[in-house]
Amino acid sequence: MSNTPNRIVIVGASLAGARAAHSVRSAGHDGPLTLIGAEPHLPYDRPPLSKEFLTGDQDPGSLALDPDGAYDELDAEVMLSTHAVGLDTEARTVAIAPAAGGTAETVPFDGLVIATGAAARPLPRVGNLAGVHTLRTLDDAQAIREGLDAGARVAVVGGGFIGSEVAASAKARGCEVTVIEAASAPLVRGLGADMGTRVGALHGQNGVELRLGVGVDGVLGTDRVEAVAMADGSRVEADLAVVGIGVVPNTAWLEGSGLRIDNGVVCDETLCCGPPGVYAVGDVARAPNGWLSPWHGDRPIRVEHWTAAVEHGMAVGRNLVAPAEAQPYNSVPFVWSDQYDARIQIAGHPDADDDVEVLVGSAEAGPASGSQDSGSRDADRSFVAGYRRDGRLSAVMALNAIRPFVRFRRLLASHPSWEDALELAATLN
Ligand SMILES: Cc1cc2nc3c(=O)[nH]c(=O)nc-3n(C[C@H](O)[C@H](O)[C@H](O)COP(=O)(O)OP(=O)(O)OC[C@H]3O[C@@H](n4cnc5c(N)ncnc54)[C@H](O)[C@@H]3O)c2cc1C
Incomplete structure (x- = not known):
């Protein structure tokens, strides 16, 4: 394989796979690009599925991740209702089979992105x-x-x-x-x-x-x-x-491929999974995150976060096209959840053993105190809690406190001490 791959295949046509498809093109790849997805739908957004899609009458089409014609514009071949059923890293081929049954075929690749996500347990x-x-x-x-x-x-x-x-x-x-x-x-x-x-x-x-x-x-x-x-x-x-x-990462099709599978596809810090030009992204990938190194070293972790799937897809597109300049993944983990009228946001990596303290507002039910939220949600509680590990702020969790949360999320990037967190809190209370 030359350093820059000619034919790129992405398996998994959802968030991480779609972002990788855009990213390889933005990074200058002008060779063949194929996106293979088991579902019959073009990539769509999953977070609304448990939220507004259930409460309203939203049309499924409104969940599409990209506008109509986006994949034609990318000059990408999209194979829907198609399962990858095997990977041969020596021959550099993916075996595929139509979801409805039928003859399996092989698709050759120079660069491969594994983006098969996870299935509900x-x-x-x-x-x-x-x-x-x-x-x-x-x-x-x-x-x-x-x-x-x-x-x-x-x-x-x-x-x-x-x-x-x-x-x-x-x-x-x-x-x-x-x-x-x-x-x-x-x-x-x-x-x-x-x-x-x-x-x-x-x-x-x-x-x-x-x-x-x-x-x-x-x-x-x-x-x-x-x-x-x-x-x-x-x-x-x-x-x-x-x-x-919970979920189970979709790795059954990789059995016998020689890739290391252990609660996901185990990757290095650039999201490469061993063979040159083979990467994994999103919920299926278990990779080190440079930001976590003070606590985890280069231990790989798997997360099920929308933002990580986007960031992985973007990063791998660049790493695949220019492997000599491959960058390690390094990002403050982030996830949100909407329940009732409340927005929950978490940045960092909370651990069960962390000490937890409310930094801004009050966690008690009743009128919000000290919140700088925009007030667009009729919340009766609004606070930011900090998680402390080894004298540092390891994570924050906010309930209905979007603006202060953004300040702490930014602060987390520099691995602040607990004192730094208290200082910021004092300006927000
Ligand atoms: C209901 C719901 C709500 C969520 N809400 C939030 C939220 O509020 N905030 C947040 O941060 N995250 C949320 N998430 C998580 C977020 O959606 C995921 O992290 C994200 O979808 C991961 O993207 P992915 O592309 O890695 O995997 P997936 O979205 O799981 O996509 C993987 C794709 O690969 C396909 N595939 C699997 N095996 C094969 C195969 N062998 N061959 C071909 N294709 C295959 C699958 O069919 C699927 O289409 C939510 C998830 C769900 C399900």
Whole structure:
């Protein structure tokens, strides 16, 4: 392979893959470019699927990531409803098969971007009971939306970001909603127990029942879901169950490829996964992030964040086209979530062992105090909490405090001390 690849193939036609397609062209690649996607849709945006797409009547077309004709303009061949089923890094080919079945073929590449994301983890032992859903794709969201009739009883299994957002959307559509979470609070994985409890209080405030600290045994019903069976012997009656218990990276097609697969495709700091010209991006990639090095060294981590998928796609486009100048990935992690009328934003990398303190505003329910938010959301709480590790600010989490959050997110880039964080907080309170 010459240093600059001639034929570039991107597997996974979603956020990270689409951004990589744009990026290789902006970086000057003028050879053949192919985007292969298992879904029948052109790349679309997933965050609205658990939010406004469920609460409103949005047309699926409005979720498109790029305007009509964008891929013609990029001069990219787009193969939809097509699964990559194998990778040969010696022969430098991807084996593909149409989703509807049919003959497999191989597509040669000089440069390859693996952007196959992740799939929703199913609840074990459920089978094909109607009314039980996971949420990852547009088709999943359409099926859930059809079941959210006013008055329907909705059980949400899993109180993470997706489960919490689905609960809020179902409530907005007039459903009776119960969130079931095995941990002691919702959002523990993302926020830790203290902030998880405080933010999780949004459910109760909005009339959604929370069942905490109890696992799920299974789903009951003959053809259709009737109830969720709890590990303590109780039942949660349900007309619809939505399971949000995490994701599994889509790496099955890479078995036997020789790439290192361990909770995602393991990459180096430039997102290269070993063979020259082969990169991974987005939710499927497990790579070091230079910003995390004070705590993680060059240990690879996998995140499921919209912004990381965009940044990976952009970075890999450049690294692929100019490998001699490949840049390591280095960015303050960022994720947001909208639930009820609240916007939650997190920057940095909160850890369960971090000390957590409210820096701006008040985490207690009641009128916002000290917030510099624009006030566009009718929030009754507004605060920024800081996470402290080894004397440094490791992360911030904001509830309805967009402007102060932006200041802390910027501060985080320079690995501030805890004192720096308190200093900034003093100017914002
Ligand atoms: C409902 C929902 C809400 C979200 N909300 C937020 C939010 O509020 N904030 C936030 O930061 N993040 C959010 N996210 C996460 C964000 O959407 C993801 O981080 C992002 O979509 C990752 O992009 P990706 O391209 O890496 O992977 P994906 O979007 O998962 O795309 C991977 C694509 O590859 C395809 N594929 C898989 N295997 C193959 C194969 N073998 N051959 C061909 N194609 C294949 C898949 O079909 C899919 O189209 C949300 C995600 C979901 C599902």
